[in-house]
Amino acid sequence: MIELKITVETANELNQEIKDLYRAIVGSSIDKADAIDRAKEEVKAKKAKAITKVETPVKVEPVKEEPAPAVEPEKEVPSLEATREAVKDVMAKAADKTKAKGEFKAFLDSIGAEKVTSATDEQRIQIMEWVNSRD
Helix, strand or coil, rough: CCCCCCCCCHHHHHHHHHHHHHHHHCCCHHHHHHHHHHHHHHHHHHHHHHHCCCCCCEEECCCCCCCCCCCCCCCCCCHHHHHHHHHHHHHHHCHHHHHHHHHHHHHHHCCCCCCCCHHHHHHHHHHHHHHHHHC
């Protein structure tokens, strides 16, 4: 890092110091750099004018109002207790309780839930859908 200390009394002196420093570092004066930047800006302006002169007619079509997409009502998140009771009911009604428990455990694994009590809201919704499909 380079630290510069410039002591001046007027803005003109500061301006001259900056120009001298720029010349020492870059090798050309700031005036030349400004001239180059101004020339670039002029070229851009001329190009912009040329582009705007060659405007193509824009065909405006009437805007068709599309019906708003049907908003799916948010599913009600079942409570933990309701989910647990529903699962217990399904297990109680199952003819082969061992098979039902195995299927339920496989289902929990497929949705990424360890058990009903640690299931997220979305997972509880999925569990209730599974329960309803078993009835």
